[in-house]
Amino acid sequence: MSAVLSLPLPDEVSRQAALDAYAVVDTVPEQAYDDIVRLAMSLCDAPAAAISLVDHDRQWFKAQIGLDVRQTPRSEAICDRAIRQPGHALVIHDLEAQSLYPRTSMRIDGQPLRFYAGVPLLSPDGHALGTVCVMDVRPRRLRQGQREGLEVLARQTQHLLELRRYALEQRRLLSEREALAKRLEDARADLQRRNDQLEHSATHDALTGLLNRAALSQLRENPAAMAKLQHAPYTLMLLDVDHFKQVNDRHGHLLGDRALRAVADAVAGSIRHDDVAVRYGGEEFLILLPDTRLASATQVAERIRQHIARAALPFPLTVSIGLAAGEPTRDWSERVFDRADQALYRAKATGRNRIVADDTWRG
Numbered sequence: 001m002s003a004v005l006s007l008p009l010p011d012e013v014s015r016q017a018a019l020d021a022y023a024v025v026d027t028v029p030e031q032a033y034d035d036i037v038r039l040a041m042s043l044c045d046a047p048a049a050a051i052s053l054v055d056h057d058r059q060w061f062k063a064q065i066g067l068d069v070r071q072t073p074r075s076e077a078i079c080d081r082a083i084r085q086p087g088h089a090l091v092i093h094d095l096e097a098q099s100l101y102p103r104t105s106m107r108i109d110g111q112p113l114r115f116y117a118g119v120p121l122l123s124p125d126g127h128a129l130g131t132v133c134v135m136d137v138r139p140r141r142l143r144q145g146q147r148e149g150l151e152v153l154a155r156q157t158q159h160l161l162e163l164r165r166y167a168l169e170q171r172r173l174l175s176e177r178e179a180l181a182k183r184l185e186d187a188r189a190d191l192q193r194r195n196d197q198l199e200h201s202a203t204h205d206a207l208t209g210l211l212n213r214a215a216l217s218q219l220r221e222n223p224a225a226m227a228k229l230q231h232a233p234y235t236l237m238l239l240d241v242d243h244f245k246q247v248n249d250r251h252g253h254l255l256g257d258r259a260l261r262a263v264a265d266a267v268a269g270s271i272r273h274d275d276v277a278v279r280y281g282g283e284e285f286l287i288l289l290p291d292t293r294l295a296s297a298t299q300v301a302e303r304i305r306q307h308i309a310r311a312a313l314p315f316p317l318t319v320s321i322g323l324a325a326g327e328p329t330r331d332w333s334e335r336v337f338d339r340a341d342q343a344l345y346r347a348k349a350t351g352r353n354r355i356v357a358d359d360t361w362r363g
């Protein structure tokens, strides 16, 4: 082999990068490339033809007919010589008469190669990737028409390679877009989760999980919630833990907190889905029961009182409850609240651990 041929190409790094961009080396055979090789063979009346790609230290055939191998070391590749003059076809009439070209171990039907003609395959930026080539076991020439035909086939191969690269690029862009869309969706879901958490913590009491006072104000501006109060009698319930200051003083704030959670659980476990339970103050709870008359609400209150009396706490806990009925079509607010508050006051004043219903209006 000639010393000239072993010299690396000056732009070998970018040439190899250009080839790598097609991701074609070591792929399975494809009909379109096989067809080109078949045409080259028939056009040039040659016993062997190939689409050769010069990859690192080997040449690899994307398609070949008539040869006994699928790749060879680059040091044996005449195609490596062809890509050094990318603008022209390389035609060697008799390899045995030319000591400049590498000796190849490739055989056609067991016979050594004597004739070679290869047209370089170029990337759009002019890098020679390999060749479309024909080979023969006898010295010979290529007619002008055959050479031109081989050049046409090289251009067709370049189109095929470009299509492949375009498809790869589209696939890459698509998966990038999908990954981006997924990231956006994850970020949106995360934002939604945080918003929900924020909204939840803005409207819920952290200790008991019930609605807080701010949520109650919002409720009064919510037409759907207010509508529920306007078409049927409703009841407002105010609940206050008895002697809660003593609970804290005697048992500490931690147990005090536990007692408040037990009250909240008893309330939440005794009301319907449509009812609204609010931690209104420290140990005060407000329960709004739409479409509920005073008699039924009193039963609910009694249920709550009994649940609390049975709560699993290391000390007895009782509550006082005041109830007031609200007239449909009127605003539920202050008047009903005042009546419930007065009923609660009476429950406290008459010994606590009891339920008092306001009787100035009966739904």
Ligand SMILES: Nc1nc2c(ncn2[C@@H]2O[C@H](COP(=O)(O)OP(=O)(O)OP(=O)(O)O)[C@@H](O)[C@H]2O)c(=O)[nH]1
Binding pocket: 207, 240, 241, 242, 243, 244, 245, 246, 248, 252, 253, 254, 255, 256, 257, 260, 281, 282, 283, 348, 352
């Ligand atoms: N542990 C705990 N205590 C609270 C919380 N919020 C309010 N309190 C306490 O609840 C107590 C309420 O006491 P008071 O208003 O005097 O009423 P009370 O002792 O329950 O007496 P009556 O209502 O008259 O039966 C106060 O000691 C507050 O510090 C809380 O979140 N956790």
